[in-house]
Amino acid sequence: MERLMKNGKLHKILHTQWFTLLVVIIVISVVTGMVNPRFFRLANIINIFEQISTLGVVASGAAIMIISGNFDISVGSIIGLSASVMAMMIKAGVPIWVVVPCGILIAIVCDAFVGFTSIVFHAPSFITSLASSSIFKGIALALTSATLQTIFGKFSFLGSARVFGVVPLMFILGIIVYLVVYFILKLTRFGRRVYAIGSNPQAAYLSGINVKGSKMLFFIINGTLVGIAATMLLSRIGAAGASTGAGIEMQAIGAVVIGGTPISGGKGGILGTFLGVLLMGLISNSLNMLQASPYLQELATGALIILAVAVSALSNRNGKASM
Secondary structure, three states: OHHHHHHOHHHHHHOOHHHHHHHHHHHHHHHHHHHOHHHHOHHHHHHHHHHHHHHHHHHHHHHHHHHOOOOOOOHHHHHHHHHHHHHHHHHOOOOHHHHHHHHHHHHHHHHHHHHHHHHHOOOOHHHHHHHHHHHHHHHHHHHHOOOOEEOOOOOOHHHHOEEOOOEEHHHHHHHHHHHHHHHHHHHOHHHHHHHHHHHOHHHHHHOOOOHHHHHHHHHHHHHHHHHHHHHHHHHHHOEEOOOOOOOHHHHHHHHHHHOOOOOOOOOOOHHHHHHHHHHHHHHHHHHHHOOOOHHHHHHHHHHHHHHHHHHHHHHHHHHHHOO
16 A cells, blocks of 8 residues: 555655645644634635735746746836836826737737847846846836826726625636646647756757747747736736836746746746745735734745745755666
């Protein structure tokens, strides 16, 4: 029986990082609920779902990027620019059905620019996205005159709507994004390219994969998801500025890494990313419930990411040692 378990699927599941994450999530939930029973109230659970919705969409794009061996740390600035332009258009009386596609298109163009410069100049996407981040933030500051653009509830539907009067529409949208990305990564030829390029770009090229074209498409998909996230964020908070998305790129990368995707790329999946996002949202909410300092939340998130990187590195080392 023990041998069967060792060689079977159960053994595999018990030794996956996402299963460990699930156990950690359950433990944190139980402990927080015991200390503060309000944690398990429906209102608080809904609040957690709302908090992680936008981050989940950004993290889904980040998962594709990191698995493919790329990085985009301009995401926060792109969200700030896209959301600011949408807010300005809404204030000017432009219909929502025109505003939203324009906002998403801006994000796509920005991310395509990051990918294009990385490909043309043979530069790491980390560097081109870092430089582009300053450019996008500068454009947003110039357009808004460094002021916050408020829309006074003119686009609150997406951020406040509830399915069956309970489940936030934004959370449903986030789940749809997860499912679409899961389908792309696991069940399509394009998804296999993501893993192949992330594992070994040279080998992928020699096998006939258009590495440059695929890389450009990774950035376009990421830009689409960033544009959706900007739309969700604007609807939820009802205002936007150049710093609206500040820091979300690091949270997204952190969630992906915590979910078991190595920084080196070539491995990972969307289930782990979802659990990574959920864990980050849960820790933030739990610390709020325990009335902990906001600084402690930042510290806890950073420590969690370092721990996840360490676990990933040790797993890779053990894997090589056993070969």
